[in-house]
Amino acid sequence: MEWISFFEKQPYEGQQIFYYGEPIGVWAGRYNYSPNDPVSPHIIHCSETFGVVDRMDAPWWMPRHEGMSKPQKPATDYPKDYPS
Numbered sequence: 001m002e003w004i005s006f007f008e009k010q011p012y013e014g015q016q017i018f019y020y021g022e023p024i025g026v027w028a029g030r031y032n033y034s035p036n037d038p039v040s041p042h043i044i045h046c047s048e049t050f051g052v053v054d055r056m057d058a059p060w061w062m063p064r065h066e067g068m069s070k071p072q073k074p075a076t077d078y079p080k081d082y083p084s
Helices: none
Strands: 016-021 025-033 042-046 052-054 060-063
Touching: none
Parallel strands: none
Antiparallel strands: 016 025, 016 060, 025 042, 042 052
């Protein structure tokens, strides 16, 4: 599987994903789109521990399927389309 930039394409609501951010590493979680959230509409709930991040914290994602091993981090920490 290939890593996908959150700024190119978003997971579907409730999708199980792996996500990566340079300061946090690779984690498994569930994506939620919350358009009325005052901070960010793109929220990821971690499945491995308590916590949430948004797409600025974790700009890479990939679909997660049952039995799938945690992937290695992407080749680059930030996608080309990451806002500066």
